[in-house]
Amino acid sequence: MTALNPSGWRPEMGDAACAPEGAGATFTGNRALHLEEPLLFEIGRADHCGVDFDEVAGSPLAGLALRAAPVDLPGLSEPEAVRHYTRLSRQNYAIDLGLFPLGSCTMKHNPRLDEKVARMPGFADVHPLAPEGTVQGALKVIDELAHWLVELTGMASVAMTPKAGAHGELCGLLAIRAALDARGDKREVILVPESAHGTNPATAAFAGFKVEAIPATAAGRVDTAALIARLGPNVAGVMITNPNTCGLFESDLKTIADAVHAAGGYVYCDGANFNAIVGRVRPGDLGVDAMHINLHKTFSTPHGGGGPGAGPVVLSEALAPFAPLPFVKPGTDGVLHLIEEAQGAEMAPGAFGRMCAFHGQMGMFTRALAYILSHGADGLAQASGDAVLNANYVLRRLEHVLHAPFGATGPCMHEALFSDDGFAEGFSTLDLAKGLIDEGFHPMTVYFPLVVHGAMLVEPTETESKAGLDQFIAAMESLGQRARAGDAALKSAPHFAPRRRVDETRAARKPRLIWTPTEG
Amino acid sequence: MRYLPLSEHDRGEMLAAVGVPDVGALFVDVPEAARLSGPIAGLPGHASEMAVERHMARLSAQSLTAGEVPFFLGAGAYRHHVPASVDHLIQRGEFLTAYTPYQPEIAQGTLQVLFEFQTQVARLFGTDVANASLYDGSTACWEAIAMAGRITRRNRAVLSGGLHPHYVGTAQTMARFTGDRLVTALPTLGAHADEDALIAAIDGETSCVLVQYPDVLGRVPDLARVAAAAQAKGALLVAVVTEPVALGLIESPGALGADIVVGEGQSLGVGLQFGGPYLGLFGCREKYVRQMPGRLCGETVDADGQRSFVLTLSTREQHIRREKATSNICTNSGLCALAFSIHMSLLGGEGLARMARASHLRAVQTAQALTRVPGVALVNETYVNEFAVTLPRPAADVVEALAQRRVLGGVALSRLLPGASDLANVLLVATSELTTDEDIATLVATLGEVLA
Numbered sequence: 001m002t003a004l005n006p007s008g009w010r011p012e013m014g015d016a017a018c019a020p021e022g023a024g025a026t027f028t029g030n031r032a033l034h035l036e037e038p039l040l041f042e043i044g045r046a047d048h049c050g051v052d053f054d055e056v057a058g059s060p061l062a063g064l065a066l067r068a069a070p071v072d073l074p075g076l077s078e079p080e081a082v083r084h085y086t087r088l089s090r091q092n093y094a095i096d097l098g099l100f101p102l103g104s105c106t107m108k109h110n111p112r113l114d115e116k117v118a119r120m121p122g123f124a125d126v127h128p129l130a131p132e133g134t135v136q137g138a139l140k141v142i143d144e145l146a147h148w149l150v151e152l153t154g155m156a157s158v159a160m161t162p163k164a165g166a167h168g169e170l171c172g173l174l175a176i177r178a179a180l181d182a183r184g185d186k187r188e189v190i191l192v193p194e195s196a197h198g199t200n201p202a203t204a205a206f207a208g209f210k211v212e213a214i215p216a217t218a219a220g221r222v223d224t225a226a227l228i229a230r231l232g233p234n235v236a237g238v239m240i241t242n243p244n245t246c247g248l249f250e251s252d253l254k255t256i257a258d259a260v261h262a263a264g265g266y267v268y269c270d271g272a273n274f275n276a277i278v279g280r281v282r283p284g285d286l287g288v289d290a291m292h293i294n295l296h297k298t299f300s301t302p303h304g305g306g307g308p309g310a311g312p313v314v315l316s317e318a319l320a321p322f323a324p325l326p327f328v329k330p331g332t333d334g335v336l337h338l339i340e341e342a343q344g345a346e347m348a349p350g351a352f353g354r355m356c357a358f359h360g361q362m363g364m365f366t367r368a369l370a371y372i373l374s375h376g377a378d379g380l381a382q383a384s385g386d387a388v389l390n391a392n393y394v395l396r397r398l399e400h401v402l403h404a405p406f407g408a409t410g411p412c413m414h415e416a417l418f419s420d421d422g423f424a425e426g427f428s429t430l431d432l433a434k435g436l437i438d439e440g441f442h443p444m445t446v447y448f449p450l451v452v453h454g455a456m457l458v459e460p461t462e463t464e465s466k467a468g469l470d471q472f473i474a475a476m477e478s479l480g481q482r483a484r485a486g487d488a489a490l491k492s493a494p495h496f497a498p499r500r501r502v503d504e505t506r507a508a509r510k511p512r513l514i515w516t517p518t519e520g
Numbered sequence: 521m522r523y524l525p526l527s528e529h530d531r532g533e534m535l536a537a538v539g540v541p542d543v544g545a546l547f548v549d550v551p552e553a554a555r556l557s558g559p560i561a562g563l564p565g566h567a568s569e570m571a572v573e574r575h576m577a578r579l580s581a582q583s584l585t586a587g588e589v590p591f592f593l594g595a596g597a598y599r600h601h602v603p604a605s606v607d608h609l610i611q612r613g614e615f616l617t618a619y620t621p622y623q624p625e626i627a628q629g630t631l632q633v634l635f636e637f638q639t640q641v642a643r644l645f646g647t648d649v650a651n652a653s654l655y656d657g658s659t660a661c662w663e664a665i666a667m668a669g670r671i672t673r674r675n676r677a678v679l680s681g682g683l684h685p686h687y688v689g690t691a692q693t694m695a696r697f698t699g700d701r702l703v704t705a706l707p708t709l710g711a712h713a714d715e716d717a718l719i720a721a722i723d724g725e726t727s728c729v730l731v732q733y734p735d736v737l738g739r740v741p742d743l744a745r746v747a748a749a750a751q752a753k754g755a756l757l758v759a760v761v762t763e764p765v766a767l768g769l770i771e772s773p774g775a776l777g778a779d780i781v782v783g784e785g786q787s788l789g790v791g792l793q794f795g796g797p798y799l800g801l802f803g804c805r806e807k808y809v810r811q812m813p814g815r816l817c818g819e820t821v822d823a824d825g826q827r828s829f830v831l832t833l834s835t836r837e838q839h840i841r842r843e844k845a846t847s848n849i850c851t852n853s854g855l856c857a858l859a860f861s862i863h864m865s866l867l868g869g870e871g872l873a874r875m876a877r878a879s880h881l882r883a884v885q886t887a888q889a890l891t892r893v894p895g896v897a898l899v900n901e902t903y904v905n906e907f908a909v910t911l912p913r914p915a916a917d918v919v920e921a922l923a924q925r926r927v928l929g930g931v932a933l934s935r936l937l938p939g940a941s942d943l944a945n946v947l948l949v950a951t952s953e954l955t956t957d958e959d960i961a962t963l964v965a966t967l968g969e970v971l972a
Contacts, residue, residue: 050866056881075868089614092629096613122580127593128795131923137583163655164851202838202848249549304855305630306620308797342938353693357658357686358795376566377559385543411546465525497625500823507820507832514639
């Protein structure tokens with residue numbers, strides 16, 4: 001039997017997936033609009049190409065050793081490529097399709113205006129090393145965005161170059177290290193609450209610090225007394241997420257910050273959850289020395305299936321002198337100047353170095369600036385208010401069917417946290433999450449934070465309408481009841497997704513990370 | 521506000537369901553003193569789409585864009601033709617607005633793309649495996665140094681003088697805090713990269729040797745020779761590729777003995793974007809895979825036995841391993857990897873070879889034409905689509921003078937290496953398939969004027 005697709009590869013047809021009640025499996029393995037798509041290497045051909053080039057006269061340089069054969073990669077004509085990627089795209093869930101309540105990830109609507117402005121040639125078609133005078137448009141975007149980030153956070157300055165949140169954490173910790181070095185202080189311990197994102201301890205270790213965990217209280221907050229008791233002459237600083245990963249505001253942050261400062265340390269704030277407070281609370285007023293801002297979260301630059309992000313770091317007066325190169329500095333003449341290595345020795349003697357090549361994530365800066373200007377002061381505060389209201393609405397409407405470990409202590413911020421407490425024997429958070437897939441929603445963040453057993457962290461964001469939330473809540477109620485009752489069908493969910501549960505153990509046991517022609 | 525679906529009526533109903541009088545009551549845990557009493561200072565109210573677009577267009581117009589003028593800049597960022605379908609496809613909402621594929625049952629699109637991307641990068645680099653991307657070339661370069669340290673349990677890295685100064689600077693920043701020792705050198709101005717000096721710097725404590733290929737002056741170093749010398753001392757060879765299109769014409773680094781190959785993928789699909797977001801490429805030998813940084817996508821099956829893809833070996837990563845992770849990276853360059861992969865799929869190996877050849881032939885034409893300008897001398901004996909020339913006076917001034925005359929003529933090496941006075945007259949010139957006869961003629965004529 002030859003499949004319609006001439007690729008030579010047919011998807012294996014699982015009986016349950018391909019044969020709903022009363023219908024046979026299809027010949028191709030496709031199911032109407034659900035189209036299986038072979039790998040590029042199974043449909044592409046060496047002599048297919050989707051790009052035409054104009055002939056250029058001349059012959060290659062005589063002294064250059066040319067490769068013996070082209071890189072062994074198949075090509076596709078343009079229609080083949082458009083179909084390949086369009087078909088693949090349809091196997092993804094996305095914000096454009098529906099609610100995506102991933103706690104800590106802030107999956108909200110990505111305005112299409114922001115895509116449009118990012119593609120304006122004065123930002124998109126300029127070279128990072130073009131003469132300063134020719135890139136004033138791009139520099140103005142950096143300068144304007146930097147200004148608003150400083151205003152929104154109440155900090156002294158901002159380092160714009162870090163490329164994502166974790167890179168921003170690194171920038172902040174390096175600034176702390178540089179500040180300590182400048183006063184000849186060898187402190188080497190960073191305190192990290194156990195509820196922290198994994199990037200926090202990983203970053204501290206990557207930057208050469210020793211990491212010590214600080215416990216959480218039963219109320220889901222940092223144990224302030226334990227933290228303060230641990231301060232001393234070898235503690236360089238603390239990394240605190242606020243609002244924290246349990247979805248709660250760290251009310252003691254100012255107290256903690258004062259104690260850390262009194263003990264000679266610095267306060268790093270993980271700004272992943274800034275969306276809850278933007279326009280309403282400024283971290284600078286809470287004693288923070290450094291905080292990264294995930295532009296791909298709070299300011300809604302698209303996640304793109306895993307990146308790119310951008311992680312500018314706002315800095316206090318104490319850390320500002322150590323900010324990395326390069327940065328933009330307005331001149332007296334209204335012209336914006338780039339402070340790079342050539343100017344750094346004079347203009348920024350304390351700069352701790354360079355985080356990466358060039359000037360950071362310009363493509364994200366344009367989008368974030370358009371987002372901030374679109375929302376304005378009122379819109380930003382309304383957005384954080386709606387995000388927090390939506391999360392509290394979910395919390396209160398679901399706590400009768402799902403255990404909310406901190407529900408009794410008061411309102412949450414922009415995330416509602418639930419646990420698997422009360423599920424039937426053998427039923428887990430994973431089962432509920434996979435059931436949510438069948439109901440047409442992306443699962444929430446699962447098994448994080450680590451301090452809550454079977455954690456489910458729901459971040460609806462301000463993007464959701466009340467009607468959308470009501471639908472989600474109804475689905476969650478149904479799934480919660482099924483998990484409590486021990487509905488066996490839930491154990492094998494999802495049933496209707498492009499794939500059933502995927503065998504992760506097999507993938508890790510004998511990794512197949514690239515396609516090889518022997519398979520299939 | 522066009523992005524917020526809740527009406528005042530909705531909010532009222534929801535507040536009632538929550539049991540609070542107003543949204544302010546939900547911020548009860550924020551100390552009173554830290555709550556802003558009014559709007560953010562100076563930030564106007566919300567703005568219409570047209571108003572924001574007008575503002576941004578006004579800013580955009582203040583740049584001189586690469587497409588408007590003869591353009592010859594490279595030095596780690598290259599302007600190539602990106603097929604229209606690439607930008608169309610990456611804007612499909614299912615790609616653009618998806619998250620990291622942690623739920624594989626509803627993320628097979630992204631995951632299959634990553635698997636294809638990893639295969640493309642591995643074949644381009646000539647490595648056994650490749651990861652699902654890092655931030656950019658410079659951070660990938662540092663990650664390679666850190667990884668080589670884990671593998672060899674040594675912490676002395678030798679960086680060739682031909683390595684991009686921003687990559688060196690990034691590594692120096694990290695090394696300052698991790699205690700790694702970096703041996704660096706300024707580029708020599710010979711027709712060939714100085715491999716003798718590089719090899720002489722390798723000792724029994726060296727974890728890795730980093731060689732940019734082609735190097736920052738565009739020269740093609742003898743990678744196989746350095747690889748053999750490094751490996752003889754128990755060190756790894758890390759090849760750094762800032763212009764992947766060049767590999768359409770010259771041998772892949774892995775085939776020449778590189779143990780780890782890192783690079784900047786921006787040339788394919790991503791565009792200039794004033795330096796970011798770009799795309800960190802990372803490939804290596806299979807035996808080192810458990811020491812790799814960043815996400816990896818692997819093949820497996822689902823419960824019905826259907827081929828499926830999933831993020832794998834995540835016990836290396838920060839969300840599992842925390843302070844013992846191989847890197848702190850989380851968000852990577854997913855959408856740029858998609859753009860790269862689509863562009864590469866449209867090209868195929870033969871299309872890439874044609875693109876590299878066209879870019880190279882434009883470089884040959886440009887180099888020949890420039891050396892006819894009095895006082896201009898070509899440095900390189902080998903190059904693909906970027907080369908260095910020496911000018912009779914400081915290149916930075918010449919670049920400015922050219923820009924005044926609406927020609928973006930190259931990158932002054934002194935912009936990257938401000939301290940090195942004997943490199944002050946070096947201009948880096950890059951070409952691509954976009955370069956035209958008129959561009960070359962205008963560059964040559966204008967440079968002649970400026971130098972006259």
